[in-house]
Amino acid sequence: xxxxxxxxxxxxxxxxxxxxxxxxxxxxxxxxxxxxxxxxxxxxxxxxxxxxxxxxxxxxxxxxxxxxxxxxxxxxxxxxxxxxxxxxxxxxxxxxxxxx
Numbered sequence: 001x002x003x004x005x006x007x008x009x010x011x012x013x014x015x016x017x018x019x020x021x022x023x024x025x026x027x028x029x030x031x032x033x034x035x036x037x038x039x040x041x042x043x044x045x046x047x048x049x050x051x052x053x054x055x056x057x058x059x060x061x062x063x064x065x066x067x068x069x070x071x072x073x074x075x076x077x078x079x080x081x082x083x084x085x086x087x088x089x090x091x092x093x094x095x096x097x098x099x100x
């Protein structure tokens with residue numbers, strides 16, 4: 001997987017933005033899904049082979065108070081929250097299992 005989050009203009013947005021005001025962020029890894037922290041949290045991200053693994057991690061982080069985004073490399077879609085992904089009718093069906 002490779003996905004680039006373009007650099008944002010300096011002084012714009014908030015600490016919850018995925019984009020950095022200093023550089024483009026490259027999201028790379030072996031999986032098809034990435035859970036991405038805002039740039040404020042040192043630009044961290046994790047990649048996962050399955051949608052269910054990514055959904056579980058994103059839900060865990062959301063419950064701890066971290067706002068994260070999810071990138072679905074198979075479909076080329078960036079979701080801004082776990083809720084947006086879980087309730088997308090076209091998202092992989094197995095991600096809804098994390099709600100049970």
